[in-house]
Amino acid sequence: MRAVAWLTTPLAPDDYLGLLDPLLSARHPAGRVTAVRSEGPGAATLTIRPGRGRPEHRAGQYLPVGVEIDGVRHWRTYSLTSPPDVPGGELTITVKADPRGRVSPHLVHRTRPGTVLRLGPVQGEFTLPDPPPARLLMVTAGSGITPVMGILRTPARGLGVRGAKGAAPDVVLLHSAPTPEESLFRSELAVLAETLGWLRVEERHTRAVGRLTAEHIAALCPDWRERQTWACGPDGLLDLVEEHWAGAGVGARLRLERFRLAPLTSPDGCEPGLSGGRVQFGRGGVEVDSGAAVPLLETGEAAGAVMPYGCRRGVCFGCLVPLLHGRVRDLRAGEVHGEPGELIQTCVNGAAGPLALDLRVPPLRR
Structure with a gap:
């Protein structure tokens, strides 16, 4: 080779x-x-x-x-x-x-x-631990049901999601959609609830009865405080859930998945003593020094390299570039990573030593 x-x-x-x-x-x-x-x-x-x-x-x-x-x-x-x-x-x-x-x-x-x-590379922490909690509450709205559906389909196929003592989990799903016709996976969820035995599904159609409230959650799932909760959906729903759980002193039992931009770490927030490195943009391309807290996207653009980009906030993955060699630092979490060929989000990663990026990405065939 x-x-x-x-x-x-x-x-x-x-x-x-x-x-x-x-x-x-x-x-x-x-x-x-x-x-x-x-x-x-x-x-x-x-x-x-x-x-x-x-x-x-x-x-x-x-x-x-x-x-x-x-x-x-x-x-x-x-x-x-x-x-x-x-x-x-x-x-x-x-x-x-x-x-x-x-x-x-x-x-x-x-x-x-x-x-x-x-x-692109699979990401996300909206996953169940192994073994999962014995009692779960899932609160979703609109397309927020999609990651939960991946979770619910896993035990349905017998792939190992079981309770802490080997028993089937006890799961309550509260889902909101504008109308029954717009409720994703409605038929499949009804079948799962009927056949699995451990899943209870409660739907709310907001165009007819309004949005889900804290009072509705308490009425539909009275033991919500005792359950580990996964919630995904629009910001309005997640803000409500986050505030309600925090007010009840059970915020540690809540995990959220937001479909919006994640805040980036401020350049001033980097740990003292961290250094960047010399970055080569393309095979035989321009080489410049880049600070530890400076996104590779910004360094490349300042050096005159043609850099792909999208949202510039680490969400759309429009800035992916293959790594030829070296290591990078995630500016959001501080994690250092990098293997040859790995796709790097240049808008949210900085240099962690000398590295080279491959800017020549072959096009898709139509």
Whole structure:
């Protein structure tokens, strides 16, 4: 492989494999859509067959997805609704079309089987511990049901989510949607609740009866204080839940998943003594020094390198660039990481010593 790499320089052998078929590339993982299933008005589930570099995930995590629209690649993140290790290795994401958006309507209404999507690194901490709590409460609204669906489908397939003493868990799901028709997975949840025995589902249709309140939660699940709670949905719901749990002194039993920007660590918040490094942008490209608290995206742009980017806040994954060598530091959590070929979010990672980034990303085949 070293000899082949020398012959193919400045490209890597993996780059040529990706040109033959995007699913053959391990450095730039991709997947092919094999099915698109309607999930009611304005929503669809996409089944994706990943290629080399298939992302491993835990139930409740999310996946960055890159889609080309009019020749421009856009990145968005979607919760994985498939349980881990399904036969055949296929993944599913369920997308709710935002009429104000560009990517979600494209995925829901214009994506067909055979479409190739880029796949980023799986992330997210909205997962159950092992073993899971014996008693769970899940509070969701709208598309906030998607990570919870991945969690609920895991024990339904017998993949090991059991209670602390081997017994089935006791789970209550409180879900809000505007109407019954817009309630994602409604039929499947009814079947799961009937067949599993340990799941109770309570739906609230806000267009008819209004939004979920703290009083409704207490009425539908009187023992909510004693349960470990996972909540996902719009900010209004999560702010309500967070305030209510904190007021009752049980905030430690609550885990939230917000579909919005995460705050970045201030550059002044870096630990004393941390140093950056010299960064090379592209094979044989410009080299500059970068501080430990400076995003690689900003360093590259200041040096004149052509850097991909999107939201610039670590959410959309539009800034992913492969790492050739070296290590980077996550500016949000301080974690140092990096392996050759790893996709780096340049807007939220700084240099942790000398490193090189590969700015030449082969395009998707149409």
